[in-house]
Amino acid sequence: AAKQRGRARVEVFTSELRSHALNKLSIESELRAAIREGELVVHYQPIVRLDTAEVVAYEALVRWQHPNRGLLLPEEFIEVCEEANLVVPLGAFVITEACEFIAAHPEFTGRVFVNVSTRQIGSADLTRVVTHALDATGIDPHRLGLEITESGMLIATQAAKSDLDGLTALGVDLIIDDFGTGYSALSSVLLNPVSGLKLAREFTLRLGDRGTGDRISTTVATLTRSLHMSGVIEGVESEAQRAIAREHGWQLGQGFLFGHAKPAHELDLRGPSSVADPHEGPVPSAG
Ligand code: C2E
Numbered sequence: 268a269a270k271q272r273g274r275a276r277v278e279v280f281t282s283e284l285r286s287h288a289l290n291k292l293s294i295e296s297e298l299r300a301a302i303r304e305g306e307l308v309v310h311y312q313p314i315v316r317l318d319t320a321e322v323v324a325y326e327a328l329v330r331w332q333h334p335n336r337g338l339l340l341p342e343e344f345i346e347v348c349e350e351a352n353l354v355v356p357l358g359a360f361v362i363t364e365a366c367e368f369i370a371a372h373p374e375f376t377g378r379v380f381v382n383v384s385t386r387q388i389g390s391a392d393l394t395r396v397v398t399h400a401l402d403a404t405g406i407d408p409h410r411l412g413l414e415i416t417e418s419g420m421l422i423a424t425q426a427a428k429s430d431l432d433g434l435t436a437l438g439v440d441l442i443i444d445d446f447g448t449g450y451s452a453l454s455s456v457l458l459n460p461v462s463g464l465k466l467a468r469e470f471t472l473r474l475g476d477r478g479t480g481d482r483i484s485t486t487v488a489t490l491t492r493s494l495h496m497s498g499v500i501e502g503v504e505s506e507a508q509r510a511i512a513r514e515h516g517w518q519l520g521q522g523f524l525f526g527h528a529k530p531a532h533e534l535d536l537r538g539p540s541s542v543a544d545p546h547e548g549p550v551p552s553a554g
């Protein structure tokens with residue numbers, strides 16, 4: 268009986284493994300087709316001034332408009348992408364889209380941040396892909412920021428180092444994403460030409476605890492300022508969090524309170540000065 272149970276367990280295990288492998292394989296080939304056939308789309312989430320809610324930048328976030336499964340979020344396919352070596356074409360797609368977005372919307376004068384997977388750094392193509400997208404669209408490189416996690420900043424290979432230096436030489440900003448959640452957070456700042464950081468949402472969730480959460484937020488805001496970097500606090504969902512973040516010294520924020528990621532055509536890209544207030548009468552003329 269024990270032997271039979273053993274065999275049954277092995278069979279279950281094997282078939283689970285097989286379906287997992289099959290699933291990965293089919294997602295992989297579907298993803299290849301998706302990239303080819305334009306099923307990937309980029310949505311944009313605002314990054315705002317916490318005091319006025321003025322949009323200063325957008326983060327480009329990839330989605331997969333799947334023909335049967337609907338709109339898929341990155342958590343459902345980025346990992347497969349990385350394992351299947353598809354991050355290079357995926358990354359190239361998002362970077363190109365972001366540059367074209369900037370070029371196509373002269374009414375928007377802010378910046379766009381693009382996520383770069385650790386696997387893309389040092390893969391030889393990253394600097395070339397960015398160079399190509401900048402050349403093709405003619406945008407000012409300073410309008411593009413690349414979000415890289417701490418682990419991405421700390422790849423010790425020469426290829427990775429030359430990618431990060433190469434991108435900085437192009438004039439593209441490097442920003443640490445999810446700051447505080449990786450290893451060696453401070454050496455990622457120390458060892459790289461980093462222009463900003465984004466405090467991870469898990470710290471924002473702890474705002475107002477009158478303890479460790481508040482102290483970390485205050486300390487990182489101070490660190491950011493004293494290193495002359497730009498800081499964004501992520502995952503701001505409530506007015507209470509916004510108020511506390513401001514007290515702690517954060518000037519820029521991102522989160523559902525200010526807006527979810529949306530397709531470019533659904534964004535209001537007019538600058539704050541051109542937004543007419545329907546409750547205001549005609550502007551009185553001087554004198
Ligand atoms: P991330 O770079 O930290 O992006 C922020 C994520 O938090 C986004 O999820 C965004 O929708 C979500 N978010 C923003 N504000 C709030 C909030 O107030 N509350 C909550 N609960 N969530 C909020 P999304 O779009 O699902 O992306 C997840 C992750 O996938 C990103 O985390 C990023 O690491 C990765 N990713 C997204 N787009 C790309 C891409 O084009 N390339 C690569 N390599 N990775 C990407």
Ligand code: MG
Pocket residue numbers: 326382414444
């Ligand atoms: Mg990001």
Ligand code: MG
Pocket residue numbers: 444445465467501
């Ligand atoms: Mg983040």
Ligand code: MG
Pocket residue numbers: 445
């Ligand atoms: Mg994240």
